[in-house]
Amino acid sequence: MHVLPQLRKLEQKYDDILTVVGVHSAKFNAEKSSENVREAVRRYGIRHPVVNDADFEIWKSYATRAWPTLMFLDPTGKVIGRHEGEFPFGALDQVLAEMIEEHEPLGNFVPGKLDLIPETQPEIQLSFPGKVTADAERETLVISDSNHRRLIISDLDGKVEAVIGNGESPLADSEQPGVYSERTFDQPLFDNPQGVVIDGETLYVADAGTHTIVKIGLVGGTAETIAGTGTQSMYRHQGGDALTMPLNSPYDLSLHEGVLYVAMAGFHQLWSMNLAESTVSPFAGDGGEDIHDDLKSNARLAQPCGVEVSNNAVFFIDSETSALRVSAIADEGRVVTLVGKGLFDFGDVDAVGKDALFQHPQGLAVSKDVIYIADSYNNKIKSLAIGSLQVSTVAGSGIVGDIDGFSTIAQFSEPAGVAVAGNRVYVADTNNHKIKIMELDTKEVYMLDLTGL
Secondary structure, eight states: OOTTHHHHHHHHHHHTOOOOOEEEEEEEEEGGOOHOOOOOOOOOOOOOOOEOOOHHHHHTTTTTTSEEEEEEEEETOOOOEEEOOOOOOHHHHHHHHHHHHHGGTTTTTOOOOOOOOOOOOOSSSSSSOOOOOEETTTTEEEEEEEEGEEEEEEEOOOOOOEEOOOOOOOGGOOOSSSSOEETTTTTTOSSSEEEEEEETTTTEEETTTTTEEEEEEEETTEEEEEEOOSSSSSSOOEEEEEEOOOOOOEEEEEETTTTTEEEEEGGTTTEEEEEETTTEEEOOOOBBBSOOSSSSSOOOOOOOEEEETTTTEEEETTTTTEEEEEESSTTTTTTEEEEETTTTTTOOBBBGGGOOOOOOOOEEEEEETTEEEEEEEGGGEEEETTTTTEEEEEEESBBSSOOEETTTBBBBSOOOOEEEEETTTEEEEGGTEEEEEEETTOOOOEEEEOOOO
């Protein structure tokens, strides 16, 4: 997902010459389903053909070794280059320009656009909600209506109080795309809003689409960018002034004593932002994609997508290693893995600590001595008891679907976010385009009915 913005730039610039074909060779079992691939195409707004290479036939035929890999074929079908890993736009732009210069005089190009019909979906209240945040004291719920590019604020029973963002992307701005100040709620504010922190009358939002952090003033009805440049950084750096530092897919936030902790998925790191000083910097992880426990600066993470601070500890979800991990806030602290073994170790096992297995979890919420986990590709909500490290299934049969009822028969579809308020667990049931509630007392699961939207 982190390379899609660069591909879109290339597709737009060379729309009558360049043909992009996505080949999906699944790492996780859940990703082998063509229906799940179709949902991903819709979710990320992909406009080029995508092949489901579930048996790795195309992968093997091109001797592919890593995700992502780009193969460059000239108009004759000859492979002229390959690139493993994420990439900057400029480098690929140069390769394509040189290819055009060589082949256009030979008449090898047939200009024209592919006649494609993009995947569509009917009008719905929510579209791929990524995260949900609950504040029991204020009786407030914030829903990241990610593909509608807005936030929905309601009470805990679903009565809508405000809509933030008009559904248009600030990346379409002409001056500094994705970065702004002093905007109102009815203007373009987000491209792909994910994690939200509620701090009194202020919200902090991780916008993965613009690679920024946005501050929302609920009283004044204002919004402003406080971190990021609106462009995706292809290179890790040491941070600095928040508004001059390009970020890479911030996916979740947590606030503790004036510091925002950021799950920076694209950098494979946790970052922090000192709000008083308006500075950002890496907090944990050296940027290498792996699961390696060590001092924070030497540890390795793999696409963290959820983070929450509790009891001076930073708990986070590492999606690509299907792991739940924790780091001390202190400078000399270490990263310790609670659940998770390796980049290719995943499954659906309830057990103690590292004997348990998740499959690409994406969100978490800490409530007292329990951590609730959105175990996305297992289509379940799980819990970990902090004292014993016992992992248990809280809700979800594991079957992909949309069924309410008692927790053991309830069905979800790639839930990505979870929040707790009182005796309720709120679930962003992403591919069902709903927020679900599980009552901890009765174990009943049902849809949150949003009224006034």
